[in-house]
Structures are given as structure tokens and as C-alpha cells.
Amino acid sequence: MIRVERSPAAARQAAHRLVLYAGVLDNPAGQAFLRLMELLDQSRGGGTGSEPVWEAYAQLFRLLAADVELGTEAPVGDPWQNLLLERVLADENPFSLKAAASGLEAMGASLVRQAREDLRCLAELAAWDSEAVAQAVEAATGTKPGGWAALRPRPGAAGEDPLAAARRRTKERLVKASDWGDCLEDLAAHYRTHGTGLFGRFRAFRWDGGELVPVPHPDPVRLEDLPGYARQHQLLLDNTQRFVRGLPAHNALLFGPAGTGKSSAVKAVAHALAGTGLRLVEVGRDGLKFLPKALDLLAAASNRFILFIDDLSFEDHETEYKALKACLEGSAAGRPANVLVYVTSNRRHLVRQRVSERPGASTDELHPQDAMAEKLSLADRFGLRIAFYPPDQQAYLEMVEALVRQAGIAIDRDELHRRALAFEREQGGRSGRTARRFLDELKAEQALRAEQSRRADKALEPAG
Structure with a gap:
């Protein structure tokens, strides 16, 4: 992260200097941050009381908490930094769109220079992490808030989505850089591969x-x-x-x-x-x-x-x-x-197709x-x-074995085959879908047994 002297006035100036990436702050959290910086700046000259500062901080905290705690992706760096980085990757501007369409080498020097300057301005805003904001709020109000550094997302699906993994790698390079402007080439390469806007965020x-x-x-x-x-x-x-x-x-x-x-x-x-x-x-x-x-x-x-x-x-x-x-x-x-x-x-x-449409069949079609x-x-x-044809019995059992092995479920092979064939008869046919449904049955049984075991162990624990 680029090291800058933090002051609310400098943050406001950095925001105003944005040319290409001004849209990064055009969202509720970005506007709440700018409002907080404005009030903190005014408080230095005694122009505002503590109550408006706390209200602005609370608004920003709520928005960051919703973004992190209700999502499934862990933030890169600080939640505020992560929000900025996500907006950078998704922002549609002349630089990101040209990078996606043609690459960095096709751009004019003025566009590249302005994009680099914008990234440095954004780094100044990202320097306001949870601790920096908490210290500034304490200086203005006399009370230090707990901050948002410990926000955590909901558990997500096993294994990271490939697009999310690519976004994470690019964000990590930026957040670790001493100068975000030096990451311009990496950012352009990300746009070139993954696009921007909705296509850069969703797969x-x-x-x-x-x-x-x-x-x-x-x-x-x-x-x-x-x-x-x-x-x-x-x-x-x-x-x-x-x-x-x-x-x-x-x-x-x-x-x-x-x-x-x-x-x-x-x-x-x-x-x-x-x-x-x-x-x-x-x-x-x-x-x-x-x-x-x-x-x-x-x-x-x-x-x-x-x-x-x-x-x-x-x-x-x-x-x-x-x-x-x-x-x-x-x-x-x-x-x-x-x-x-x-x-x-x-x-x-x-x-x-109908039988009547076959060559030689009786039909009222003039040219069947x-x-x-x-x-x-x-x-x-x-x-x-x-x-895609239905599997025979041997292929079906091999599917079941592969799925069970991948899920890490321990079961006797003969017992597995007997139950898999019985389940297939109940389902009315062999297919990959039938095999996956049978695996779901085994997973549910395993989970219920584990829960019963935990309850039994807890019942044996001494009281008090």
C-alpha cells in the first residue's frame, strides 16, 4: 500500500482529482466515506459537533458490514479497501473498456498517464483503513469506535469460484503495492482477460x-x-x-x-x-x-x-x-x-417428427x-x-463408487452396490442424476449419524 500522510482534507482532494475512476465512489459506501471525510475535516476547525461525525461513521460502518457479513467472499485487505478494489475492477471507463477490448499497448499515452494518476488518488483513499478512521473519529468526538477490521463473511461454497479467484489475485497485487500506479499493467491485463462491468463481476x-x-x-x-x-x-x-x-x-x-x-x-x-x-x-x-x-x-x-x-x-x-x-x-x-x-x-x-413424414408413408404433404x-x-x-446415453448397470455402479470416494464416505462395497441398485429401482432408471441423488442420501445419513454421536457424547459429559 502506498504510504501517504493521511488527513481528511487530503482525502477529499484526492477524490476530487479522480478523472477516469470517479465512478468508483458513485455508490452509497463511497458517498458515506466522502461525507465522513467532510465532517472530520470540518471538526478540525470546530465547525461541526460530534453527533454528525458519529452518524456519518455509523452509516459507513453499516454499509461495509452489509457488504462483508452478508457476502461469501473474504475481503482483501481492509473492508473499505476491498470495496474500492471491487469497484475499480468493475468500473467502466475509457481506460478499462479500451484495455478489455484492445489491451494496454493500443492506448494513447494521455489515457495511460491519467489512469496511473487516478490509481494513486485511489490509493490515498484506501489508506483510510479501519484503524485510521477510528483514530480520526476519536480525535473529533473523544470516543474511539471499534472499527470494521474484524468483519467476516458468511461461509461460501467449497472451493473458490475461478472468476472470484482471479479478482482476488489482482486485488492482492494492488493492496500490497507501494504505489498503485505501478500496478497499471496488471490491472489492464485483468481487464483484457476478464472484461469489466457486469462481465467482470459475474460469470x-x-x-x-x-x-x-x-x-x-x-x-x-x-x-x-x-x-x-x-x-x-x-x-x-x-x-x-x-x-x-x-x-x-x-x-x-x-x-x-x-x-x-x-x-x-x-x-x-x-x-x-x-x-x-x-x-x-x-x-x-x-x-x-x-x-x-x-x-x-x-x-x-x-x-x-x-x-x-x-x-x-x-x-x-x-x-x-x-x-x-x-x-x-x-x-x-x-x-x-x-x-x-x-x-x-x-x-x-x-x-x-411423425411416422407420416417418412419417405413412402401416406401423407397429405405434397413434398414430404x-x-x-x-x-x-x-x-x-x-x-x-x-x-449422452444412460449407463448400464456396471457403469452406474462405477459412477456411484467414484462419487462416494470423492465425498470421503466409508461404506462396504457390497453394501454400497446393493443399496445403489435398490435406489435405482425406486427412482425408475439408471442415470448420472440417480447416482448423485443416491450420494445425497448417503451424505444425509452420515450427517445424521454424526449429529446423533455428538448428542450421545454430550449426554455422557458430567454435569456442571
């Missing part, structure tokens, strides 16, 4: 009613959580890795019966590559009519996107599939180079072959088609 989105809505807590499923389909997963992963590297890649259709893990495979691949700047955008069937608008929005961003349409199929009287077909190939605009379409379906050809070709042409526009 998954829903296209809802013609608008892009972030998904704050996307499914954290990983490929290693989905045993039994290694070949299919590798095909999808290889295709997606080529895409994020800017190499030719295919739109993909994953088809097969329900419960075989098609949707989970797409989410797991997107999770695995989120640290490379890949973002997942899920589109419901009702959103297909807005696809051109979605593609225009994504085309303007620097990130790469998987447009994910889950569990898709069409009846023979429905025509929405034509919008998807035009998106894949055939429209005048064409699919943006930074977008791939991944679709899952229980139907290999997506559109329902043309009708059949029209329906098959949608699936033909996916360069990568991956089949």
Missing part, C-alpha cells in the same frame, strides 16, 4: 425478457463431479478451449435422455474456463424471439460467451426453431465471433421429403453433436 447470466440478468451464485458443478462421461466431457471441453483461444470451434448439441448430465456438463465446462474470460448466458425458450438483441449486446463486449439453451425441443406446429436456425447460420448479421451456442435436448433432431429436411436442418447446423 453466468440469464437472458430474461430481453434483458441480461446476472446470476450471483451459479451452479458450482465441476467436471470431476460428473463421472461416467469422460469422453463426452473431453469433446465439449476441447471445443470450448479452442473457442476461448480464438480458434475455430463448433456450436454444440448435447442430446440424450433426461438425467444423463447434459446440462451439468455445459455448466461444468463454463465453470472450469471462467478464469479465461468465458461467460455463460442461459436463454429460455421464451427468449428465442429476442436472440438478435442478445447477440448484438454480446457482440459489443470483449468477453467470449456460451449461449446456453437447455432442454430444447419443438413440436411440429411450432416455428420458434427458425429463429435459432437463423442465429446458427443463415442470418444476414451472422453469429458474432465471440459467441458459441450450446443446446441440450432429449431429442436428437430437436423438432418432433422437403418437410423432413426442413426439420432436420436445425440439428444439422450444430458442428458438434454429442450423445
Whole structure:
């Protein structure tokens, strides 16, 4: 952290000198901080009493407490410093947008110089950590507040999200630096890889009613959580890795019966590559009519996107599939180079077919072959088609064993097989979903046994 002489007046001046990153303070916590600095500055000349200072401090504390205690990510440095850093990573300004689109080497010298100066101003504001603010409040009011340094987040999911991990690494480099301006190259590289704005903060989105809505807590499923389909997963992963590297890649259709893990495979691949700047955008069937608008929005961003349409199929009287077909190939605009379409379906050809449409069958269609070709042409526009078939008994038991081993559950192998097969019969079929549900049953049993054991041990403890 850059070392500066802290004074409320200097902090206010640093805030006023912000040019590119002025938006970092355009939020309730930023405004509360500036109000507190203003009152602390006035208190030095006897221009304000202790009550307004305490009110301003309380407002800032509440906002920082909500940001940390109600979240799941531990702050980097001080909670106030972490808030500033998060805003820096998400701020959309000429520097961050140019870095995301073209990199630092494409910028004019004036833009680079101003960005470096802004970072130094922000470092002056970040120097007001919990202890510095508490000392200033004590000097103004005679009472020292406890501060916010010991705020702690809620427990999060096991394993850090790849995008959150990338943000954390960049924030750590800044907070440890003696001069934030020296971290300009690291910050530009972060923008170049991960983007900025919403795409820099979230790795998954829903296209809802013609608008892009972030998904704050996307499914954290990983490929290693989905045993039994290694070949299919590798095909999808290889295709997606080529895409994020800017190499030719295919739109993909994953088809097969329900419960075989098609949707989970797409989410797991997107999770695995989120640290490379890949973002997942899920589109419901009702959103297909807005696809051109979605593609225009994504085309303007620097990130790469998987447009994910889950569990898709069409009846023979429905025509929405034509919008998807035009998106894949055939429209005048064409699919943006930074977008791939991944679709899952229980139907290999997506559109329902009738026996009457087969060659030689009796039908009132004048050209039945043309009708059949029209329906098959949608699936033909996916360069990568991956089949997910239900496992046989041996494969199902191997899935169960892998999941149980990964969860660290100790159980006799013969007992495991007997119970897994009984559970499969109750569920009405073998699938990856059935195997994962069986694992959930075992986890629940294990947790209940552990709780009963703790209660029994506590009952044996001597009173008093």
C-alpha cells in the first residue's frame, strides 16, 4: 500500500482529482466515506459537533458490514479497501473498456498517464483503513469506535469460484503495492482477460425478457463431479478451449435422455474456463424471439460467451426453431465471433417428427421429403453433436463408487452396490442424476449419524 500522510482534507482532494475512476465512489459506501471525510475535516476547525461525525461513521460502518457479513467472499485487505478494489475492477471507463477490448499497448499515452494518476488518488483513499478512521473519529468526538477490521463473511461454497479467484489475485497485487500506479499493467491485463462491468463481476447470466440478468451464485458443478462421461466431457471441453483461444470451434448439441448430465456438463465446462474470460448466458425458450438483441449486446463486449439453451425441443406446429436456425447460420448479421451456442435436448433432431413424414408413408404433404429436411436442418447446423446415453448397470455402479470416494464416505462395497441398485429401482432408471441423488442420501445419513454421536457424547459429559 502506498504510504501517504493521511488527513481528511487530503482525502477529499484526492477524490476530487479522480478523472477516469470517479465512478468508483458513485455508490452509497463511497458517498458515506466522502461525507465522513467532510465532517472530520470540518471538526478540525470546530465547525461541526460530534453527533454528525458519529452518524456519518455509523452509516459507513453499516454499509461495509452489509457488504462483508452478508457476502461469501473474504475481503482483501481492509473492508473499505476491498470495496474500492471491487469497484475499480468493475468500473467502466475509457481506460478499462479500451484495455478489455484492445489491451494496454493500443492506448494513447494521455489515457495511460491519467489512469496511473487516478490509481494513486485511489490509493490515498484506501489508506483510510479501519484503524485510521477510528483514530480520526476519536480525535473529533473523544470516543474511539471499534472499527470494521474484524468483519467476516458468511461461509461460501467449497472451493473458490475461478472468476472470484482471479479478482482476488489482482486485488492482492494492488493492496500490497507501494504505489498503485505501478500496478497499471496488471490491472489492464485483468481487464483484457476478464472484461469489466457486469462481465467482470459475474460469470453466468440469464437472458430474461430481453434483458441480461446476472446470476450471483451459479451452479458450482465441476467436471470431476460428473463421472461416467469422460469422453463426452473431453469433446465439449476441447471445443470450448479452442473457442476461448480464438480458434475455430463448433456450436454444440448435447442430446440424450433426461438425467444423463447434459446440462451439468455445459455448466461444468463454463465453470472450469471462467478464469479465461468465458461467460455463460442461459436463454429460455421464451427468449428465442429476442436472440438478435442478445447477440448484438454480446457482440459489443470483449468477453467470449456460451449461449446456453437447455432442454430444447419443438413440436411440429411450432416455428420458434427458425429463429435459432437463423442465429446458427443463415442470418444476414451472422453469429458474432465471440459467441458459441450450446443446446441440450432429449431429442436428437430437436423438432418432433411423425411416422407420416417418412419417405413412402401416406401423407397429405405434397413434398414430404422437403418437410423432413426442413426439420432436420436445425440439428444439422450444430458442428458438434454429442450423445449422452444412460449407463448400464456396471457403469452406474462405477459412477456411484467414484462419487462416494470423492465425498470421503466409508461404506462396504457390497453394501454400497446393493443399496445403489435398490435406489435405482425406486427412482425408475439408471442415470448420472440417480447416482448423485443416491450420494445425497448417503451424505444425509452420515450427517445424521454424526449429529446423533455428538448428542450421545454430550449426554455422557458430567454435569456442571
